[in-house]
Amino acid sequence: MAININKLIILLLILLGMVCYGQAFRDSLKDESSQYYNIAVNKVSDDSKWIVATKVYRNNYDTAVVLAAGRSGVKSLVGTLTKKYQYSFVKGNQLLALGQGKALLWNLVTGTQKEVKTGQAGSDSGSIIQSGIMEKGQKYFVQTSDSILHIYNAKSALLERVERVQYFRVGSSGTALYIVKKDGRENQLVRYSGDKVESVYSASGMIRSMEETPSGKLMILREEVVLGGDNDNAERRTQKVVFVDTANLELLFPDIGEIKHEEYLRFTEMQKGKAVMITGMTHIAAEKGTVDIWYGNDGNLEAKQEGSFVKRYWIWKKEEDKVMRVPSERFSTVVSLNNTDHFLMFNREELQNYSTLFPLIHGYLYDLKNNSYEDLGVMQAEVSVSDHGNHFVYKNTEGIWVLLDTETLNRVVLEKKDLTKAYFSPDGKKIYFESSSDLWRYEINKGKFTALTIDKGNEVKVVTKDETDLYPETGYNFRRSILDINAPVLLSVTRKGTIEKTFLKWHKGLVETLMASPDSNITWYKADESLKNVVYVAESLHVPPRIVYKETGKENKNVVFQSNPQDQTSILIKMETISFKNKEGISLKGLLYYPIGFTEGKKYPMVVHIYEVQSRNPNQYLSLLNNFPVGFSIKKLLEEGYFVYLPDIVNGASGVGLSALDCVESSLDALQNYPGIDLMNVGLIGHSFGGYRTNFIAGHSRRFKTYISGAGASDLTRMYFSYNETSSTPFYWQFEEGQYNMHASFAENKKLYLENNPIDNVHQVNAPVLLWTGMEDKRIVWDQTMEFYIGLKRNQKDVVALFYPGEAHVFTTGSKAEKDLAVRIQDWWDYFLKGKKGIPWIEKQMEKNIPF
Numbered sequence: 001m002a003i004n005i006n007k008l009i010i011l012l013l014i015l016l017g018m019v020c021y022g023q024a025f026r027d028s029l030k031d032e033s034s035q036y037y038n039i040a041v042n043k044v045s046d047d048s049k050w051i052v053a054t055k056v057y058r059n060n061y062d063t064a065v066v067l068a069a070g071r072s073g074v075k076s077l078v079g080t081l082t083k084k085y086q087y088s089f090v091k092g093n094q095l096l097a098l099g100q101g102k103a104l105l106w107n108l109v110t111g112t113q114k115e116v117k118t119g120q121a122g123s124d125s126g127s128i129i130q131s132g133i134m135e136k137g138q139k140y141f142v143q144t145s146d147s148i149l150h151i152y153n154a155k156s157a158l159l160e161r162v163e164r165v166q167y168f169r170v171g172s173s174g175t176a177l178y179i180v181k182k183d184g185r186e187n188q189l190v191r192y193s194g195d196k197v198e199s200v201y202s203a204s205g206m207i208r209s210m211e212e213t214p215s216g217k218l219m220i221l222r223e224e225v226v227l228g229g230d231n232d233n234a235e236r237r238t239q240k241v242v243f244v245d246t247a248n249l250e251l252l253f254p255d256i257g258e259i260k261h262e263e264y265l266r267f268t269e270m271q272k273g274k275a276v277m278i279t280g281m282t283h284i285a286a287e288k289g290t291v292d293i294w295y296g297n298d299g300n301l302e303a304k305q306e307g308s309f310v311k312r313y314w315i316w317k318k319e320e321d322k323v324m325r326v327p328s329e330r331f332s333t334v335v336s337l338n339n340t341d342h343f344l345m346f347n348r349e350e351l352q353n354y355s356t357l358f359p360l361i362h363g364y365l366y367d368l369k370n371n372s373y374e375d376l377g378v379m380q381a382e383v384s385v386s387d388h389g390n391h392f393v394y395k396n397t398e399g400i401w402v403l404l405d406t407e408t409l410n411r412v413v414l415e416k417k418d419l420t421k422a423y424f425s426p427d428g429k430k431i432y433f434e435s436s437s438d439l440w441r442y443e444i445n446k447g448k449f450t451a452l453t454i455d456k457g458n459e460v461k462v463v464t465k466d467e468t469d470l471y472p473e474t475g476y477n478f479r480r481s482i483l484d485i486n487a488p489v490l491l492s493v494t495r496k497g498t499i500e501k502t503f504l505k506w507h508k509g510l511v512e513t514l515m516a517s518p519d520s521n522i523t524w525y526k527a528d529e530s531l532k533n534v535v536y537v538a539e540s541l542h543v544p545p546r547i548v549y550k551e552t553g554k555e556n557k558n559v560v561f562q563s564n565p566q567d568q569t570s571i572l573i574k575m576e577t578i579s580f581k582n583k584e585g586i587s588l589k590g591l592l593y594y595p596i597g598f599t600e601g602k603k604y605p606m607v608v609h610i611y612e613v614q615s616r617n618p619n620q621y622l623s624l625l626n627n628f629p630v631g632f633s634i635k636k637l638l639e640e641g642y643f644v645y646l647p648d649i650v651n652g653a654s655g656v657g658l659s660a661l662d663c664v665e666s667s668l669d670a671l672q673n674y675p676g677i678d679l680m681n682v683g684l685i686g687h688s689f690g691g692y693r694t695n696f697i698a699g700h701s702r703r704f705k706t707y708i709s710g711a712g713a714s715d716l717t718r719m720y721f722s723y724n725e726t727s728s729t730p731f732y733w734q735f736e737e738g739q740y741n742m743h744a745s746f747a748e749n750k751k752l753y754l755e756n757n758p759i760d761n762v763h764q765v766n767a768p769v770l771l772w773t774g775m776e777d778k779r780i781v782w783d784q785t786m787e788f789y790i791g792l793k794r795n796q797k798d799v800v801a802l803f804y805p806g807e808a809h810v811f812t813t814g815s816k817a818e819k820d821l822a823v824r825i826q827d828w829w830d831y832f833l834k835g836k837k838g839i840p841w842i843e844k845q846m847e848k849n850i851p852f
Contacts, residue, residue, distance in 0.1 A: 033058055033624035033633075039537055039545045039563050044069075044526050045089040046136060048533035050078075050108055051560060052087045052095065053547060058625060059814055066095060066108065067560050069535060069549040076560045078108050086130075091137040091154035101127030103142050105156065116142055118150045134170050134177060141177065143168070149179060151192060160192055166207075171246060172216035180207045189221060191249065200249050201242060208239070212246075214468050217273030219244040222265060237261035243276070243316075254278065254316040254323045268336045268470055271389055273318065275340045277326075280312040281473075299349025299359075302728040315340060315368065324368065331364065336470045338480050339389030341368045342406045344376075348474070351378065354730045355745070356737050358476065360397060365406070374409055381476035384431075386424040391444065393422050393431065403431070403444065414442060416449055423465055423483035432483045434461050439491070454504065454511060455493045463490040463503070464531075488531040490514070499616045505531040505552055514552055521619050535560075539621035542571045570622065572596050573638060577618060578645075580670035582652070582662045589615035590647035590667045593622075596638045598676065605681035605833035606643035608704075609634075610664060610697075611690040614646040629687030629710055630772075630811045630818055631825035642829065643677050649693065651741045657696035657756035664693075668703055681705050681833045685825075686712065688780060688809065689739055692758065695788055698769055699761030706832040708770045708825060711780045711809055714788035715759045720746050725778040726809075762791035768798035768846070770828045772821055774807030800845050 037055040042064065044051050051067040064087075066078040084099035095106045096116075103116040116128065126144035133140045141151045143165060151160040164182040171178060176193035178200075189201040189210070205224040212219050221242040228235060239259040243252040256278060259265065268277040285307045292304070300308060313326035313334045326334055331345035346361040353359070363376040379402075380395040393401045393414070401414045401422060419433040419440065431442045439452045439460040454460050466482040483489065488507040494500065501522055503515040514534050515522055523545065525536035532552050539545040544564035550557040574594040581587055591614060595604050609632060620626070622635035634644050647667030652659040664684070671677055684704045686694035691712020698707045713719050716735065724731045735742050735753075746753050754760060769792060773785040785801060792799040802824065804817040811818040830836040837843070 033627075035566060036564055036624050038623070038625060039524075039547060039561070041524055041526070041535065041537060041547065043087040043089065044535050046528065048528055048535060048549065050089060050093070050095065051535060051547060051549075052081075052097075053561065055563070064097075065561060066106070067547065068108070069533075069558070069560055072558050072560065073562070079106075079111075086132075088131060088133040088140060089137055090133060090140045094137075094154065096131055096133070096140050098128060098131040098142070101129070101145070103128045103131050105140075114156075116156075118142060118144050118148070132170060134174055136174060149177075151177070159195060160197060162190070162192065162197060167210070169210060169212065171219075172212055176246070178210060178212075178219055180210055187223075189219075189244070198249070200244060201251055203240075203242075205240075211267070213267070213269035213273060213276070215269060215272040217246055218269065218276070219246055220267050220276075224261070239263065239265065241265065241278070243318075252318070252321060254314070254321075256280075256314045256316075256323055266473075269468070270315075270336060270338050270340055271387070275315060275317045277336045277343075278314040278316060278323075279334075280314075282310045284308045284310060299352035301354070301723075301730070305725065305728050313343075326366075326368065327371075330373075331366075333471075333474070334366075335383070335478050337365075337383070337389060337392050337406065338385040338387070338470070339406055342366065342389070343368065344383065344478070345373070354733050356733050357727065357729070363394070365404070365409070376404075381474070381478070383470075383478045384422040384424065384481040385470070385479070386428040387426055387480070387482055388428045391424070391428055401433070403442075412447065414449075416440070421462070421481070423462060423481045426482055426484050426486075432462070432485075435459070436496070454491060454506065458496055459494040461492045461494070463492055464488075464527075488529075490527055490531055497616060498618075500619075503534075507531070512552055515550060517619070519619060521617065521621075540619045541573060541575055541621065544570065544621055544623065564623070567623075569596055569635070569639065573622065573635075574598065575618060577615065578647075578667065578670050580647075580667050582650070582659075582666045584652050584662075586650060586652075588613075588648040588650065588663060588667070590645055590670070591615055591618055592671070592674075593634060593638055593644040593646075594676070595641045595643060597641070600676070602676065603678040604641055604643050604676060605683070605705075605829070606645055606677050606679075607637055607829060607833075608645045608647065608664065608668075608682060608684045609690070610647065610649060610660065610684065610686045610693050611688075613648045613650065615648050627822065628810075629690070631708075631710075631822040632685060632687070633822075636826070637829070640826070640830075642833070645671070655742065655752050655756035656740045657693065657758065658700075660693040661697050661700050664697060665701060665703060679703075683708065683829055683833050686710070688712065691780070695758035696756065696761075698765045698767065699758055700764065702766060704767055706768045706770070706828065707765075708772075708828060709785075709788070710771075711773045711777055711782075711785065712788075713758070713780055714762075714784045714791070716740075716753050716757045717746065718787075719780075719784065720753065722781070759787060759791050762788060762797075763795040765792060765795070765797050768800075768832060770800050770802070770825070772802040772804070772824075774804050774809060774811060774817070776806055777809045779809040798845055800842065 037057045040054045040056050042052045042054055049069055051069055052064055054061050054064045062083045064081045067076045068078055081097055084097040086098040088096040090096050093109045095108055097104045105116055106113045126146035128142045129145050130143035139153055143149045147165050149162040149165045152158055162179055166180045168177055168179040176191050179190050181188050187203045187207045190197050191200050203223045208222045208224050210221055223240040225238045225240050241254055264281045266279040313328050314323050315326055316323045317340055328334055332347050335344040337344055343366045345364045345366045350362055351359045358381055360378050361381050363379050365374040365376055378397055382395045383392055385392040390406055393403050396402050401419055403412045418435050421434045423432045429444055433440045436459045438456050439454045441450045441452055468480040470478040488505055491504045491506050493502045501517055505512045505514045515536055520538040520540040523537050527534040534550050536548050537545055538548055544567050546559050547561040548557050549560050576592045578590040578592050624633055624635055627633040637644050647664055649660045649663040682704055683706045684694055685708040687710035691709040694707055694709040695712050695714050720732050720735050722731045771785050771789055773782045775782045789799055789801040807817045827839050831839050831842045
C-alpha cells in the first residue's frame with residue numbers, strides 16, 4: 001500500500017507535539033503553591049505572653065510555631081512542634097501539647113521538654129487521647145486510651161486518678177471537672193474540685209449526654225432508661241432528665257413524662273438558671289412510597305428532603321421545682337423570651353411562600369398564667385430579649401424595632417431607622433443599637449435616643465457581648481442579647497465602602513484604639529478580658545500574613561511572626577484604584593493590578609474578573625493559595641505577565657445582567673488611556689453569580705477576546721422555576737429578593753427576566769468560551785452549564801465545556817480536578833490572549849480541519 005509521506009510527517013509532528021505537551025501538562029500539575037502557607041492561631045496564653053500558631057499549607061497542617069509575644073522577628077520563635085493538635089497553657093510558662101497519642105510538657109522559659117508519663121513508676125498506661133487545664137492552668141489533666149483520667153498540679157505531681165471514664169467536661173468557671181464514668185454496672189457522674197472527687201449522681205442506665213447552661217448554674221444530664229418487657233410487650237428505651245445545681249450539687253428531676261429514646265431534647269436556660277424551657281423534637285423521616293405528592297399550599301417543602309419534626313414544650317421553674325406543659329396545638333413553634341410566663345408563638349409555614357429565604361412570621365405573645373394570646377401581627381423573625389425577660393424588641397415588616405413590655409403589653413415603635421442589632425443593658429433599662437453610623441442608646445423610661453459618638457460616619461458593631469441563641473435550629477435571630485458597658489467593651493468600626501476595620505476599647509465613656517488596619521486587613525484577633533493586650537493576624541497587598549502583639553495605649557506594635565519569608569514578589573506588586581461611573585451615574589471603583597516586572601512602552605493582555613463589589617478589599621494578600629474561584633490566582637496571572645482587573649458591579653433598574661454589562665463596559669472605558677494594557681487581548685472570567693454574568697456579557701459585548709465561565713446560570717427562566725437542593729427551597733426567592741435582586745416575580749415583570757437571560761442571546765456570542773462545572777453541584781446544577789454549551793454548539797460557536805464528576809459548586813481543595821482545571825484555565829488565557837500554540841486540547845476545537 002502506498003504511503004503519503006506528507007501526511008505521515010504531519011501525523012508524526014502532531015504526535016510529537018502531544019507527547020511534549022503531555023509532559024508539560026504533567027509538570028504544570030506540580031503544586032507551585034506548596035511552599036506557601038496561611039497562619040492559624042491555635043492558642044494564646046491568658047497573659048498574652050505566649051502564642052501557638054499552625055502553618056496551614058495546601059496539603060498539610062502538621063507544623064506549629066511557638067512564639068513569645070514580647071519579642072520581635074526571629075527572636076520571638078521559641079521553637080516548633082510537629083503533629084500536635086491540642087494545646088493548653090499551664091502555670092509556670094508551660095505549654096501542654098498533645099498529638100499522636102503523646103503529650104508534651106514544655107517549659108517555654110527554660111526550654112525543658114518532657115513527655116507526660118501516666119503509668120506507675122514511669123511505665124505507660126496507654127496512649128493519650130485528651131488533655132486540658134483547669135483553674136487557669138494551676139492544674140492540667142490527660143485522658144489515656146484505657147479510660148483513665150490523670151490530674152496533675154502545675155509541677156506535674158499526680159493529684160488524682162479517675163478510672164473507667166466515659167467522657168468529661170470542664171465547668172465554665174474552670175474550677176471543676178464533671179466526669180461521667182462506669183462504676184460497676186452503674187454509670188456515675190462525679191465532680192473533681194478542690195483536690196477531691198465527690199459522687200454526684202448514679203444511674204442504672206447510660207448517661208447519654210451532659211451539658212452546662214450558659215450561666216454555669218446547672219448541669220443537665222440525659223439518662224437512658226430501659227423499661228423491662230413481658231410476654232406481651234417488648235423491652236423499650238426511654239429518657240430521663242436530671243438537673244444538677246452546680247453550686248450545691250442538689251439533684252432536681254423535672255417530671256415531663258415519658259420521653260421516647262429517639263426524641264431529641266433541647267434546653268433553653270431562662271434568667272440565669274431560674275427556669276429552663278425544654279423542647280422535645282421527634283424527627284419524622286421523609287416518606288418514600290409509590291408516589292411523592294407535592295401540594296401548592298405547602299409551606300414546608302424542606303421536609304421533602306429533610307423530613308419534619310413533631311415538637312413538645314415544657315417550662316421547668318427551679319424555685320417551685322415544677323414543670324408545666326406549654327401548649328403547641330395551635331402553633332408549631334414556641335420560642336423562649338427569657339420569661340417564665342410569656343412565650344413567642346407562630347406557625348413557620350403560615351407565611352412561607354419562598355419569595356424570601358427567611359419568611360415573615362405572624363407572631364403571638366402567649367401568657368401561660370392566663371392561657372391567653374396577644375396578636376403581635378406580622379413581623380420579621382428577629383428578636384432580642386432582656387436579662388429579666390420583662391422587655392423584648394422585635395422588627396416589624398418595615399424593619400423598625402418595636403419594644404414590648406410583657407407585663408403591660410404596651411408597645412412602642414422606635415421610629416429611628418437604620419438600627420441593626422439590639423442589646424439590653426444588664427438592668428434592662430437601656431437598649432444599645434448597632435447601626436451604619438455610630439452606636440446608639442435608647443433609654444426605656446425616657447423614650448430617648450442618644451448617639452454615643454463612637455464614630456458618626458461609619459458602621460459600629462459590638463464584639464464583646466453576652467448572647468444566647470434562643471432557637472438555634474431555625475436560623476432565625478431570636479437571642480438574649482446583653483451589653484454591659486461597666487466592663488471593657490471591644491467595638492469594631494468599619495469604614496464605609498471598605499472592609500477596613502478599626503477596633504476600639506470602650507470603657508467608662510473613654511474610647512481607645514486597640515487595633516487599626518488603614519493599610520492592611522485584620523483577619524483574626526484575640527484580646528484578654530481587660531482589653532489591655534491583643535494578638536492579631538494582619539496582611540496587606542505587599543506583606544504576607546503576620547502575627548502582631550499590641551498593648552492598649554501604646555503606639556508601637558510588635559510583629560511577632562512573619563509568614564512566607566520566601567515571598568520576594570509581593571513587594572513588587574503595583575495596584576491602582578480606578579474610578580468610573582456606570583450609565584446611571586453611580587460612582588464605582590475597580591482594582592487594577594499590574595504585571596510583575598511591568599515595563600513602560602510594552603503592552604500586556606488583561607484578565608477581568610467579575611462578581612459584585614470587589615473594591616472593598618484593596619489590601620488583600622495575593623498568596624498563591626488564594627485561588628477562589630478555582631483556577632483564578634491573581635498573583636499567578638501577574639507573574640505570568642497579565643494585568644488583572646476587578647471592577648465593581650451593582651444592580652440597577654435594567655436588571656442583573658444588563659447592569660453587569662453596563663458596569664463592566666464602563667469600567668473598561670476608564671482604561672482607554674492606559675497604554676500598557678492591550679485592550680485587543682482582554683478576557684473575562686466569573687464563577688457562580690460571576691459565571692452567570694459572564695454568560696450574559698458574552699452574548700452582548702464585543703470587548704473581550706475570550707470568556708471563562710464556571711458554574712454559572714444560563715437560563716434564568718428555568719432556574720427561577722426550579723428547586724434548589726442546597727437550600728431545600730424553590731429558587732425564585734434568590735431572584736426576587738436575593739442575589740439576583742429583580743424586585744419582582746417572573747409573572748410581574750416577564751420582560752425583565754427575558755432581557756437578562758443569557759441563553760436567549762447565546763447566538764450572539766462572538767468569542768471562544770470555556771465552561772466548567774462540578775457534576776455534583778446542587779447550588780447551580782451542572783446542566784445549566786450543559787444548556788449553555790448546547791446553545792453555543794447549536795449556533796456553531798467555539799466552546800469547550802469541562803464537566804468534573806464528583807465535584808460540587810466549589811471544588812475539593814487539592815483534588816485532581818482542582819489542579820486540572822487550574823492548568824486548563826491558564827492554558828486558555830495563554831492561547832487566546834498571548835497567542836501560545838501547541839495546546840492540543842484547545843486546538844481540537846479551534847483547528848477544525850487538521851489535515852492528515
